[in-house]
Amino acid sequence: LDTMQVWAQVAEADIPKVKVGMGVYFTTLGMPDRRFSAKVVQILPTPETVNDVVLYNVLIDVPNTDRLLMTSMSAQVFFLLDAARNVLLVPTAAVQPLARGGNRREARNEATVRVLVNGKVETRPIKTGISNRSQVQVTDGLSEGDRVVTSPDPAARRTGPTPPRLF
Incomplete structure (x- = not known):
């Protein structure tokens, strides 16, 4: 056949x-x-x-x-609902969607990630594109080579600090 x-x-x-x-x-x-x-x-x-x-x-x-x-x-x-090639991707676990009122369509594409800069973790706003279960396309706010933190924010946990995992 x-x-x-x-x-x-x-x-x-x-x-x-x-x-x-x-x-x-x-x-x-x-x-x-x-x-x-x-x-x-x-x-x-x-x-x-x-x-x-x-x-x-x-x-x-x-x-x-x-x-x-x-x-x-x-x-x-x-x-295959959508496709993108040669784009910047980050793990889904690293992306925190923004909870905002107003235009839901715009808010859906706005998020933050935590980035390691000069040994310190900073939160950075990003714009996202398409995604799947494991990765999210970043359309603005990050550059290739940025060190994205994938571990949970220690401020959101009650346990002691742990070093950040990087992507």
């Missing part, structure tokens, strides 16, 4: 973000280090309910010219 079809179940809350033609990648249980790329070809309009969770089936066609994929394999699918 030169083309295989992956059926991905997507939660009701996430289905509005999925579009036909959208890029995806996935790994299989048997080949966790191999990333397969593909595109969404169809979103079935009738959901299934599993354990009181509404799930929509998303069909993904993937080339299988090397014949590594077989029927009934389990896959973990990642949908």
Whole structure:
């Protein structure tokens, strides 16, 4: 089979973000280090309910010219909502969103990070771009080579001080 079809179940809350033609990648249980790329070809309009969770089936066609994929394999699918290349990234754990009133859209892209400067930790405002579970794009406020502190702010903890972890 030169083309295989992956059926991905997507939660009701996430289905509005999925579009036909959208890029995806996935790994299989048997080949966790191999990333397969593909595109969404169809979103079935009738959901299934599993354990009181509404799930929509998303069909993904993937080339299988090397014949590594077989029927009934389990896959973990990642949908590409956005992409950025050659950008400045920091760990998600290092970013503290600003809690401000007013324009929520602007506030969503404003945050702070702690940076080590001349042996001292200082808080710096940044503007953020896209993010995933582990990294956040920084669009303003940091430069390549800045030493970002990833450990929690000691002032927010009740235990004794620990040296900052750096990224």
